[in-house]
Amino acid sequence: MTLLIQIAQFIFIISILVILHELGHFIPAKLFKTKVEKFYLFFDYKFSLFKKKIGDTEYGIGWIPFGGYVKIAGMIDESMDKEQMKLPPKPWEFRSKPAWQRLIIMLGGVTVNFFLAWFIYSAMLMYYGEQYVDNSKLDYGVYVDGVGEKLGIKKGDKIVSIDGKPLEQFGDAAINILLGDKMTVNRNGKNITFPLKDEIKKLVLENQGKRFITEAIPSKIGFVGEEYAANKAGILKGDIITSVNDKKINYWQDLVKEIRSNKDKDLNLLINRNDELVNLTIRVPDSLIIGISSDIAIMKKAVVTKEYTLATSIPRGFEQTIDVLVKQVRQFKLVFNKQVQGYKHMKGPIGIVTIMSPTWDWQFVWRFMAMFSVWLAFLNLLPIPALDGGH
Template sequence: MTVFIQIAQFVLIISILVILHELGHFIPAKLFKTKVEKFFLFFDVKFALFKKKIGETVYGIGWLPLGGYVKIAGMIDESMDKEQMSQPPQPWEFRSKPAWQRLIIMIGGVVVNFLLAWAIYTVLLVKYGDTYIPADSLKYGIYVDSIGEKLGLKSGDKILAVDGKETKNFDEAVLDIILGDEVTVKRDGKTITVPITDEGKESVFRVQGRNFMNYRRKPVIKIVSEKSAAEEAGLIPGDEIAMVNGRTIDYWDEFTKIIKASPDKPLRITVKRNNDLKQINLQVPTAGIIGVAPDVKDLSITDEYGFFEAIPAGFNKTINVLTKQVKQFKVIFNTKTGAYKQVKGPIGIVEMMPPTWDWGFFWSFMAMFSVWLAFLNILPIPALDGGHVMFLLYEMITGRKPSEKVLETGQIIGFVILAGLMLLVFGNDIWNIIKRIL
C-alpha cells in the first residue's frame, strides 16, 4: 500500500505538470491559428491507452510515463514527420508563422511551469507561512560528523555566510554549502572563510548528504526507550549529562560520540537530576546505541504572510529554487564531486515520496519540480524547448531560417544527448537498488 501511495503521488504530480506544460504550447498555438494535431499525456510509442479526436486535435494518454507532447503541424519535432515537411507550407502550419509567434509558442511551456511554481509558493506562504530555523539562533553553533569535517567545517562553528551571502535559514545553508565555493564561519571568536573543496563535496554526495551537519544541542535527555540499556541503567527523561568516565560533557554530540565509540564497554555517567549529581553505571550494547534521544527545543520560527505580501515572496522563493538548481547542474557536471552518481530518475523520485499522502509535501514538491522542468526544458539542447528557442533566436537575429536538414540533424543529436542522460539516471536508480539488496 505504501508503494502504491508513493507511485500515485508521483504520477499525479507528473500528470499535472505535463498537462499544464503542454497547455503552455497548445494555447498560444491555437491563438495564432496553428493546427495542433496531437495532445498527449505520456508517450504513445506504438499504441495509446486512450485517444479521442475532438475537432482537428487527437487527445490521448500514452503508456510510457516519461512526459508528454503536443504535435504541431509543420514543425520539426520528435515525430520527425518528413513527409509533412516535404509538402508546400500551409498557412495553418508552425513553419508559416512569424518568428515571434513561433517563439511564444515554444517558450509557453516553460513560462507556465515558472508561473505555476510562483502561484503554488504564494498560496503555501499565505496558508502556512515560512517556517525555518534562523541561523543566528544557533548559539551553540553547529555539529559536524567526519564528512562535515572533510568539507573544512568544525563542530562549534557558527555559519555566517556562503559565497559571501549572509545565511538566514539554517536548512537552506546546508544545501548552499554543498553547492557553494566557500563558507564564512565564526570559529573560536575569529571570522574565517573556508574553501569548499570538490573532494569534500564528493564525500557528502557519497553518503547522499545525510546529516553531515546539524545544530548543537545541550546534553539533556528527552526520551528513554523502553527495555533499552539506558532504562535498565536508570537514566530518565530530564537528566542532563554532566560527565562520562570523568570527562566533562557540554553538548549532545560529545555524548553520542563516546557512546558510538564504546560498544560492549562499561561507562560511568554522571547526570544532573533535580539540581543534584547522580552517578550511573551503564553497559553499552554491541550496536553502540543505548536508547536515548535529546531534548530538542523547537528553534524554528514562522514568518506569516498576507496575500499581497506573499506574491513577491513567492516570486523570490521561485527564483531562489531556480538559482539552486542552476548551481546543482554545475556541481553535477563536475565529475570530481561525484554528484552525477546521485542523480535520480523516476524510480529514485518515487522513493522520495512520503509513505502516506501529504498534501503539504505534494504541493511543495510540485512547485520545486515545476521549476526544475522549466530549467531543463529551456536548456539549448535540440529536441528540448530550449533547442527550438535557440534556432528561433538565430533566425530572428540573422534574418535567415536554419535549413530543415540542420533542424533534423539537431533533433537527432538532441535525442542522443537525452537518451544518454536517461540511461544515466535509470542506471543510477537500478544500481542504488542493487546496492541496497547486496
C-alpha cells in the same frame, strides 16, 4: 504499501505538471490557428491506453508515465518528416507563423511551469505560513559528521557566511555549502574563512540522503520516561551528560551514537546535576531505547514562524521561486565538474519515486511539485530537442 503511495504521488505530480505544461504550448497554438495533431498525457510508445480525435487533434493517454507531449504541425523537431519540410509551409503550420507567435508557442510550457511554481509557493505560504530555523539563533552552533569535518567544519562552529553571503535559514546550509566556494565560521569567538573543496563535495553527493550538517543539540535531558532504563538508573530531567565510559560528550548527537553502539552493555555516565557531578550506570536494552529525549525548549528558541496574507504571500512566493531556480541552475554546474562528478548522482524516474514521502503528505506533494515545475522550466530552456515540450 509504501512504494505504492510513492508511485501514486509521483504519477499525480507528473500528471498535473505535464498537462499544464503542454497546455502552455497547446492554447497559444490554437489561438494562433496552428494545427495541433496530438495532445498526450504520458508517452504512447507502440500503443496508448486511451485516444480520441476531436477536430484536428487526437487526445490520448499513453502508458509510460514519465512525461507527455503535444505534436504541432510544422514544428521542427526530432520527429519531423524531412520530405514534409521540402513542401511549401501551409497556413496552419507552425513554421508559417510570425516569429513572435512561434516564440509564444515555444515558451508557453516554460511560462506555465514558472507561474505554477509561483502560485504553489504563494498558496502554501498563505495556508501553512513559513517556519524555519534561524541560523543566528543557534547558540550551540552546528554538528557535523566525518564528511562535514573533511570540508573544514568543526562541531560547535557557527556559520557566518557562505561565499560572503550571510546564512539566514539553517535549512539552506547544506545546499549552499555544496554550491559554495568558501565559507566563514565563528569558531571559539574568532571568524575563520576556508575554501570548500570540490573533492570533498563529491563525498557529500556519495552520501545522498545522509545529512552531513545539523543543528548542534546540547546533551541536556529534557524528558525521562517513567518505565524506562534511564528513570530506573536515576537520570533526571535537567541533567547534562558530560561523558560516557570516560568519553567526553558535548552534544546530544554524540550521546545517541554511544547508546546505539553499546547495545546490551552498561554505560558509565558522568552527569552535571545543578553544578554537581554525579556518576550513574545504565544498561542499554536490546531496543536501544533508554527513555530520554533532549531539551526541546532549547531548539524551539531558534525556530521562526511567519504568517502571510494574500498580499504578502505573492512577493515572498516569487522570491522562493527565483531562489529555487537560481539554486537549480547553480547545481547544474556540478554535473559537469570532473572532481564533484555530479552526473553520477542524477536521478531518473525510478530514483525520483524513491524520494517521495512514504505517506501521503500534501505539504510535501505541493512543495515537490513547485520545485519540479521550476526544474522543468529550466530544462525546457536548454537546447535539447527531447525536452522542448513538442513531440
